[in-house]
Amino acid sequence: MSTNVANFNAGPAGLPRPALVQAAEELVDFESTGISIMEHSHRGKAYERVHNEAIELFRSLLGVPDSHEVLFLQGGASGMFALLPMNFLSDGGSADYVVTGTWSEKALEEASLIGTTKVAGNGANADGKFTRIPSQAELTLDPGAKYLHITSNNTIAGTQYRTFPKPPSANIPLVADMSSDILSKPIDVSKFGLIYAGAQKNLGPSGVTVVIASKDWIVQGSKRIPKIFRFATHAANNSLYHTPPTFGIYLMRNVLRWVRDQGGAAQMAKRNEDKAQALYAAIDGSHGFYTCPVEKDARSLMNVVFRLPSEDLEKNFAKEAEASGLIGLKGHRSVGGMRASIYNAVGRAEVDRLTSFMAEFQKQNS
């Protein structure tokens, strides 16, 4: 194994090494059962223990209150863009969406195919680029909305909420797509009606989708939609209504154990702040060679986006970085530039390698 790769992929992203090593070691024979975890029945004892441990780890690591369910679904955040309005808008009403990037826009688009939506706020600057997070005061909130939807971290734009918006009344659930910053820091789950996240950034392999939802709310979801798309169906069946993605959930359990062993969400937050600070300091200290287009108080601790003086230099930067073992640094094809995704599994050592490379590249190209 080459150990000199630093993985800055935006997702699927780098995973904690111990989680992978354990999976490799027991892939063919899980806990001396003679067969792989992926060959076990999802209704058998061996898998059931893994499934329930993953749920319990999630509950304890994020402090999920008894009022909320932890569900493991399929379909990714893109699937949830549709399921959310199917559950809560298909029988009527309107929902508020704050648009802070491409993924918020997609969530809004899907919802608009199902019911009535309103844009409660927009994070674009005068040029139409997503460089900020609208403040509470800037939002136009519908007092009769069925829910208020936000994207807590914007992987493409490199922006992130510092404090979450407050719906205009306690009856209106706040919903967050937390795909790219879930479990990167402690949050107060009780403030949310529903949180959803594709696993492939901070949690595990792609193909698993985590939903944390208010029990009281999801039972109010539409009964006219297919059973498989009702959150209540999965809640009533401990996420075993149909065959779940068992291996993905197993791998996520390994990752959650690693988070626990590292000290939990609070420790993740500390490390993530430290890593992001080091990287933004390198950008801000480059005398304008590297620039971050994002307003300072909206900068993401997960996805650090930056530009170089020219697109040619950006191309060379990506190429030379990759040759040095620093992979995944090209920005999203829709916006260009560079992006370093520094999720939980990326260590300070990798960030230091990147900042060293940046300093050296600047010296060579100034």
Next chain:
Amino acid sequence: MSTNVANFNAGPAGLPRPALVQAAEELVDFESTGISIMEHSHRGKAYERVHNEAIELFRSLLGVPDSHEVLFLQGGASGMFALLPMNFLSDGGSADYVVTGTWSEKALEEASLIGTTKVAGNGANADGKFTRIPSQAELTLDPGAKYLHITSNNTIAGTQYRTFPKPPSANIPLVADMSSDILSKPIDVSKFGLIYAGAQKNLGPSGVTVVIASKDWIVQGSKRIPKIFRFATHAANNSLYHTPPTFGIYLMRNVLRWVRDQGGAAQMAKRNEDKAQALYAAIDGSHGFYTCPVEKDARSLMNVVFRLPSEDLEKNFAKEAEASGLIGLKGHRSVGGMRASIYNAVGRAEVDRLTSFMAEFQKQNS
């Protein structure tokens, strides 16, 4: 690793050993890239090669014609129960369903929440038990149906189509849930408008859903449903519209390579017929100790169901079998009895172990 386990699970089920061993060996470092296949971007070259190889293997192993797409989705067969009618019934019209077991019933239920459905045939006997497959002559087919839906193999009932029904006109697509017998034998894909299958029986781990669909048909799907639920969306994006379950698809590629190396679908059919014949012969030759409730011409080559003289004996059978390393033999909780699932990855040797155990158990308990 205990090598004395014979896995008769109905799904998730046993997988070919070489597919798992390769996955274990390269789990942490895929093809000397220094990172796991599940840490690679779904838009990067390393994963793209795996993705396209899996699609190509599928095409060649099943002889998928150019008129049809091979798609890798999420949600399992249960998800497709909803997606199918959402695409083709939500703008009006009616669909025909042949009911041959629990899963057909579930497919029908979901479709009935979305549009108009008709039961074109039923495989229940006078006692309401699913012991047969209705013949073409028994079907009541709607000449104006949007599609005709069947379940090609019924895992719980242990029944399977020998020959597929013919829709009343060439304009009406035949749709089959082939979750539990796909790639177990050659089929003429051109006869189907759409085939879908959860991977966790013959193809790979749970969490991947394969759809083979007529290109001409799926572009006619509703444009009023969420984009993520349109088959056309995934067809237009080579199943990369959103992040696919990359590790599951990689593992499926390993399984497909194994099928190819074994001689392909025709060879699988030969082996499956041989295994099933051995097992049914053991049942039929037991002088009534073991009985199969399924009509002979409807017996499944994938899931062999049988009863013992009493439920107490069945309980002991399952317990003693498990102690001998024969696992997964309990019938589905909804019908009781025994069930041996003998998908592609189960070898004749495991079936011989089972029939030896059956003979010995009968001797001890007669």
